[in-house]
Amino acid sequence: MSPSADPQANGPERNGRYFPGRGPAYWVCAGFACVALGAAGILLGYLVAESLPALRSQGWPFLLGKDWFVGENYGALPMIYGSVMATALALALALPFALGGAVFVAEFLPARARLIVKSIMELLAGVPGIVYGLLGMSFLAPWIKDAFGLIDGNSLLAAGALLGIMVLPTVMTLSEDALRSVPAEYRENALSLGLTQTEVVFSVAVPQALPGIAGAVFLGVGRAMGETIAVLLVIGGIDRIPSPWYDVFSPGQSIPSKLGREAAESLGYGLHWNALMGLGLVLLLMTMAVAFAGNLFLRRARP
Amino acid sequence: MNDTPPPIEIRDACVSFRGKTVLDEIDCEFRPRSATAVIGSSGSGKTTLLRTIARMNDGMDGFRFRGKLFVQGSEIYGNGTDVCRLRGKVGMVFQKPCVFPKSVLENAVFGLKHHQPERKKEFPELAERFLREAFLWDEVKDRLHQPAAVLSQGQQQRLAIARALAVGPEIFLMDEPTASLDPKSTQAIEELVRSLKQKHCVVLATHNLGQARRLCEEVLFVCEGRIRESGPASRVFDNPLDEETRAYLSQ
Numbered sequence: 364m365s366p367s368a369d370p371q372a373n374g375p376e377r378n379g380r381y382f383p384g385r386g387p388a389y390w391v392c393a394g395f396a397c398v399a400l401g402a403a404g405i406l407l408g409y410l411v412a413e414s415l416p417a418l419r420s421q422g423w424p425f426l427l428g429k430d431w432f433v434g435e436n437y438g439a440l441p442m443i444y445g446s447v448m449a450t451a452l453a454l455a456l457a458l459p460f461a462l463g464g465a466v467f468v469a470e471f472l473p474a475r476a477r478l479i480v481k482s483i484m485e486l487l488a489g490v491p492g493i494v495y496g497l498l499g500m501s502f503l504a505p506w507i508k509d510a511f512g513l514i515d516g517n518s519l520l521a522a523g524a525l526l527g528i529m530v531l532p533t534v535m536t537l538s539e540d541a542l543r544s545v546p547a548e549y550r551e552n553a554l555s556l557g558l559t560q561t562e563v564v565f566s567v568a569v570p571q572a573l574p575g576i577a578g579a580v581f582l583g584v585g586r587a588m589g590e591t592i593a594v595l596l597v598i599g600g601i602d603r604i605p606s607p608w609y610d611v612f613s614p615g616q617s618i619p620s621k622l623g624r625e626a627a628e629s630l631g632y633g634l635h636w637n638a639l640m641g642l643g644l645v646l647l648l649m650t651m652a653v654a655f656a657g658n659l660f661l662r663r664a665r666p
Numbered sequence: 667m668n669d670t671p672p673p674i675e676i677r678d679a680c681v682s683f684r685g686k687t688v689l690d691e692i693d694c695e696f697r698p699r700s701a702t703a704v705i706g707s708s709g710s711g712k713t714t715l716l717r718t719i720a721r722m723n724d725g726m727d728g729f730r731f732r733g734k735l736f737v738q739g740s741e742i743y744g745n746g747t748d749v750c751r752l753r754g755k756v757g758m759v760f761q762k763p764c765v766f767p768k769s770v771l772e773n774a775v776f777g778l779k780h781h782q783p784e785r786k787k788e789f790p791e792l793a794e795r796f797l798r799e800a801f802l803w804d805e806v807k808d809r810l811h812q813p814a815a816v817l818s819q820g821q822q823q824r825l826a827i828a829r830a831l832a833v834g835p836e837i838f839l840m841d842e843p844t845a846s847l848d849p850k851s852t853q854a855i856e857e858l859v860r861s862l863k864q865k866h867c868v869v870l871a872t873h874n875l876g877q878a879r880r881l882c883e884e885v886l887f888v889c890e891g892r893i894r895e896s897g898p899a900s901r902v903f904d905n906p907l908d909e910e911t912r913a914y915l916s917q
């Protein structure tokens with residue numbers, strides 16, 4: 364038997380290239396990887412299959428339609444809009460504080476104070492959504508109502524602000540980790556060249572931590588898009604795109620909050636169920652797009 | 667006595683970290699246009715001495731300095747010292763080569779870019795000049811736009827020196843610059859030190875005694891944070907006065 368015919372042999376040679384031998388570790392890990400990939404594939408297939416009747420009966424208006432009346436028509440646009448808007452608001456409100464805070468904690472705070480801030484942030488990052496939702500209901504929404512003179516504080520703004528507060532600890536602590544993981548010798552070399560501390564932070568530490576910071580931000584976006592209960596409690600629950608479209612003081616609806624409200628009552632059959640599954644599919648595709656954009660950005664950010 | 671102050675003058679200095687004294691009773695000066703070797707076993711305080719001169723210990727936990735340290739006549743641990751300007755005058759090369767994750771060219775002008783951004787147009791020229799001065803030009807002239815990380819350790823160390831040269835320092839502190847390099851790169855760096863000391867005041871920490879003998883006019887022997895002996899290299903190497911120095915040199 365020639366050595367190249369035996370895949371178990373160490374270093375089989377094919378056309379002058381050598382391949383490492385494949386031992387038990389290879390096959391065990393490959394098996395687990397296949398199970399994980401298969402599960403994700405089955406999930407996606409199930410979502411597609413279940414939502415197909417709704418997509419077929421509605422056609423494009425499923426994505427573009429503005430009305431959702433159970434038993435008549437199912438238009439997903441208000442929910443897509445609500446999800447995008449709440450997430451965008453969350454980012455706009457949270458990023459300045461999260462990134463500024465991460466830079467401050469990582470670069471300027473003495474070691475002991477840093478550990479205290481970090482442990483508080485990590486604690487907050489683990490608080491369940493329902494707790495944030497209750498606080499949002501009892502404090503944030505009424506506060507927004509009074510501050511802006513609204514009839515009802517439950518609005519896209521309340522949802523966005525609450526999501527911003529929710530993702531802030533995660534984004535901040537992960538960005539801070541990324542900054543801390545830039546080796547000190549780079550900072551020392553830059554300092555020894557006569558750069559100021561600010562210049563060192565922004566032309567050495569931040570650029571090198573950028574892939575990690577971007578990862579933290581995309582994780583935050585993913586969490587904001589998928590958050591259900593906290594949003595459900597403060598977004599207002601009305602399937603409508605406000606006019607003008609940027610009126611964030613109006614109530615709205617996000618995809619998860621819609622699913623959270625209606626999934627139990629329509630469970631299992633009928634076009635309503637299929638339409639809800641279609642919403643789930645849209646949400647899945649949106650989060651996949653975010654992850655994909657994140658990867659693309661990271662590949663470009665790397666030197 | 668002439669009028670120009672020595673590049674570096676240290677008077678009765680004491681350095682401690684969190685109450686632990688690392689350097690004590692340091693009293694010495696360094697001459698212009700010559701190289702001084704700082705020798706001593708590891709842990710004796712060579713790195714700390716060099717870092718103290720460039721105020722690189724400022725951010726260290728519990729760092730305390732007592733005494734006086736003059737760079738070109740002005741006291742650097744006094745009030746109102748512009749630390750960034752000081753570091754522009756005092757270049758430092760570290761033991762472990764460290765290049766930024768940027769191209770060779772960008773690394774060469776990295777410090778310059780922050781000190782004189784208005785000369786952006788001249789950067790390629792200037793980069794060539796300093797890479798030549800660091801004896802690196804011929805090896806990198808065809809890959810100026812490649813990441814600096816692909817260079818060998820010895821080339822990276824010379825790139826770090828070119829980067830420091832570009833800022834225009836008058837004093838060069840080199841902390842065991844060849845300790846992690848192969849013989850060929852070591853030779854290139856030694857050649858570089860010979861040319862640097864024509865114009866600059868070079869302080870070279872090393873535990874390679876042959877290197878100190880080859881490159882330096884003056885020697886400072888540091889032991890457990892104190893200067894045990896100092897003087898012209900030939901005198902210290904051939905006729906050490908101190909018991910400790912004799913023991914260290916003969917090992």
Ligand SMILES: Nc1ncnc2c1ncn2[C@@H]1O[C@H](COP(=O)(O)OP(=O)(O)O)[C@@H](O)[C@H]1O
Pocket residue numbers: 683686688706707708709710711712713714715726727
């Ligand atoms: N930041 C610091 N904190 C506490 N001790 C330090 C610090 N830096 C150096 N030392 C101590 O100072 C002594 C001298 O260190 P160093 O200057 O690095 O010696 P060398 O460069 O001669 O090997 C060592 O005992 C070391 O543990």
Ligand SMILES: [Mg+2]
Pocket residue numbers: 712713714841842
């Ligand atoms: Mg050392």
